[in-house]
Amino acid sequence: MARKEAKETLSYAERYDIPSGNISEIKEQLKFAMEHKAFRGVWCLVGEAGMGKSQIVHQVAEEMGATVCDVRTAHFGLMGTGIPSVKDAKGENFFKIKLPEIFPGENEKVILNFDELNQGQAHAISMFFSMIEDRKMFDYMLPKDTLVVATMNPNTEQYAVTQIENNAALRRRLKFVYVIPSAKEFLKHAASENFHSTDVDIEALGGRKPCHPAILEYFETKPTEIDNKRARESNKSYVCPATIQTISMNAYLLEQEKIPLEGSFAYLMFASSIGQASASSISAFMKDSATAINPLDVLERYSKVKKKVDKLISSSNNEVLMELNMNVLSILFSKCPANITRTAKNFVKFIVDQPTENTGSIMYSIRKVAEDNGSEDYLKDLMREMYQHDEWVEAHKNMDEAHRAVDQDFRSGKAKA
Numbered sequence: 001m002a003r004k005e006a007k008e009t010l011s012y013a014e015r016y017d018i019p020s021g022n023i024s025e026i027k028e029q030l031k032f033a034m035e036h037k038a039f040r041g042v043w044c045l046v047g048e049a050g051m052g053k054s055q056i057v058h059q060v061a062e063e064m065g066a067t068v069c070d071v072r073t074a075h076f077g078l079m080g081t082g083i084p085s086v087k088d089a090k091g092e093n094f095f096k097i098k099l100p101e102i103f104p105g106e107n108e109k110v111i112l113n114f115d116e117l118n119q120g121q122a123h124a125i126s127m128f129f130s131m132i133e134d135r136k137m138f139d140y141m142l143p144k145d146t147l148v149v150a151t152m153n154p155n156t157e158q159y160a161v162t163q164i165e166n167n168a169a170l171r172r173r174l175k176f177v178y179v180i181p182s183a184k185e186f187l188k189h190a191a192s193e194n195f196h197s198t199d200v201d202i203e204a205l206g207g208r209k210p211c212h213p214a215i216l217e218y219f220e221t222k223p224t225e226i227d228n229k230r231a232r233e234s235n236k237s238y239v240c241p242a243t244i245q246t247i248s249m250n251a252y253l254l255e256q257e258k259i260p261l262e263g264s265f266a267y268l269m270f271a272s273s274i275g276q277a278s279a280s281s282i283s284a285f286m287k288d289s290a291t292a293i294n295p296l297d298v299l300e301r302y303s304k305v306k307k308k309v310d311k312l313i314s315s316s317n318n319e320v321l322m323e324l325n326m327n328v329l330s331i332l333f334s335k336c337p338a339n340i341t342r343t344a345k346n347f348v349k350f351i352v353d354q355p356t357e358n359t360g361s362i363m364y365s366i367r368k369v370a371e372d373n374g375s376e377d378y379l380k381d382l383m384r385e386m387y388q389h390d391e392w393v394e395a396h397k398n399m400d401e402a403h404r405a406v407d408q409d410f411r412s413g414k415a416k417a
Contacts, residue, residue: 012154013178016165020178023185030060034147042132044150047179050242053151066109073120109145117150118161183223184334184373212251223330237275246273262286295331302346333375344385348392
C-alpha cells in the first residue's frame with residue numbers, strides 16, 4: 001500500500017521515466033533530427049495543454065525552411081486515413097488508396113505532426129504506427145525530407161487519453177520528452193513578431209505582431225502567472241501560453257475598435273479564456289499600473305520603486321509581497337540582466353529590506369527558479385557578486401543564526417519530550 005501511495009506522489013515524468021527539456025533544448029533536438037535525417041525513433045513532445053508544444057514544431061519548421069502538416073489525430077475520422085478507389089487501381093491491385101491532400105508531396109520539406117496523439121482513435125494510431133515504422137502507408141511513401149513528430153498531453157486525471165506510455169511497442173519507437181514551461185522562453189517568444197504567426201486570422205492584425213504591449217507588460221511584471229497550474233488542475237479556465245495568445249489577439253482587435261482594455265467588455269472577453277480572477281487582475285493592472293511594482297525595476301532601478309516596496313512591506317500584505325518576490329526571482333533568471341554587478345547590488349538591497357523570514361524564503365526558492373530557467377551559471381555569478389556587499393553578508397549571518405536557534409529549540413523540545 002505504501003509503495004502504491006509513493007508512486008502516486010511521483011510527477012508524471014518521473015513515473016514514466018521521461019526526460020524533461022525546455023523549448024530551446026527540444027527545438028535543437030528536432031533541428032538536429034531534421035538536418036541529419038535521424039528519423040529512427042520519433043520525437044514525442046509531452047506537456048500540459050496550451051504549453052506551446054505545437055509552437056515548437058512550427059518554430060522549427062520556419063527556422064529549417066520547412067512547412068508543417070498537422071494531423072489532428074483526435075479528430076481524424078476513418079476516411080481520413082485513406083479512401084479506396086477502384087478507378088485508380090493498377091495491375092493486380094483491387095483498389096488504390098487515396099490519401100488526404102494535406103499529406104506531404106514528393107520533394108517537399110515537411111514536419112508531419114501528429115497532434116494529440118493519445119486522443120486518437122484506433123485507426124489513427126494505426127496510421128501513425130505505419131508512418132513511424134515503415135515511413136509509408138499502403139502505396140504512399142513519405143518524402144525523404146519529412147520529419148515525423150508527435151505531441152500529446154500527459155496521462156493524468158486532467159485528460160481523457162489513451163495510455164500510450166504503457167504500450168511497449170510504441171515506447172520503443174518513440175523518443176518521449178516532457179516540455180518544461182519556462183517564463184524565460186515564453187517572454188522571449190512573446191516579444192518576437194512570430195508570436196501570432198500561427199493564428200489563422202493573422203491578417204486581421206495587419207500581419208505578424210508580438211504579444212500586445214499591454215498584455216506583455218502584465219506578464220513581464222507577473223511572470224509567475226504565465227502558467228496557472230492551480231486553475232488548470234481545478235478544471236477551470238486558466239492562463240497558459242495558448243490563452244495568452246488568445247487574449248493578445250483580442251486586445252489588438254479591441255484596440256482597433258477603440259474599446260478600452262480595462263473596461264467591462266474587454267473583461268468579459270478575457271475572462272472567457274483565462275478565468276475571472278486572472279481577467280480581474282489584468283484589468284486592475286491596466287487601470288492603475290502606476291502602483292504596480294515591476295520586477296525588472298527592482299533589479300535594475302531599485303531606488304525608483306523602493307518607496308513602493310517599503311509601503312508594501314509596512315502594509316503587512318504578505319501574500320502580495322511573496323508574489324512580488326517570486327516574480328522578481330522569475331524575471332531575474334528568465335532575463336538574466338547583463339549588468340550583473342548592478343543587478344546583484346539592487347537584489348541585495350531589495351531582499352535585506354525585508355523581514356528575515358522573507359529573505360530566507362527567497363533564498364530557499366532561488367536555486368529551483370534558476371534551474372527551471374536553465375540559469376544555474378548565472379546564479380553562481382550572481383551569488384559571487386552578492387557576497388561583495390556587507391549588507392548581504394550580515395543578512396546571511398542573521399539567517400544562519402535564526403536557523404540554528406530554531407534547530408536548537410526543536411532539539412531541546414524533542415529531548416524534553
